[in-house]
Amino acid sequence: MSIPVLELIERYEKIYTGAISDILDERGEKSFALPHTLQPLVPGQRITGMAMPILGKQSVNKDPDEVYVPLLKMLGDIQPGQVIVTQANDMVSAHLGELSAETAKHRGCRGAVIYGGIRDTDYMINLNFPAYSLYKTPLDVLSRWELVDYNCKVVIEGVSVRPGDLIVADRDGVLVIRHEIAEEVLLESEEVVATENLVRKSILEGKHPVEAYETYGRF
DSSP: OOOOHHHHHHTTTSSSSHHHHHHHHHHEEEEEEOOOOOSHHHOOOEEEEEEEEEEEEEOOOHHHHHHHHHHHHHHHHHOOEEEEEEEOOOOSSSOOHHHHHHHHHHHOOOOOEEEEEEOOOOHHHHHHHOOEEEEOOOOOSSTTTTEEEEOEEETTEEEEOOOEEEEEETTTEEEETTTTHHHHHHHHHHHHHHHHHHHHHHHHHTTOOHHHHHHSOOO
């Protein structure tokens, strides 16, 4: 990849998911949008970064050391620019809370996409840590859930998420871009945005929408 990772993230930050989705469709990519049931903690929150996938499972383990220490090791391995992406395989407990979010942010994490629950949401809002989840609950993971692995491939409703894949989330949803094509998709998406700006300008100047489409090939 010739574009440095942090620059890649910053440039993706300026592109809306609709433009990226169109490019992925045109390239024949399949299953790149995470379920629409994932919703941001605060409307308008945006997340852009490299995936750190986490896999978990339901558990009745009541030993704090066995439940919490693996989570703390995971948090300690977060690298700047990463996004937590959790396949919880659980619909009961909270899989991210305030202390975890604050630790993650301190280590350079850019947000979290939790296919499960979150809690301590007022603290996360005050912390300005963006998070997408399925639900909120005060229930802790102890005796309910445990981490299985991290920095591993996970699958969420048919969408694969691997370490280093690019995550882009905005008001419209959450996209996963394979890291092998992330740079090419970025460049093509930037072209789409520039072209759509020309289409918009021409229409506002009085050009018929059909003529604008025929001129620029997009709408």
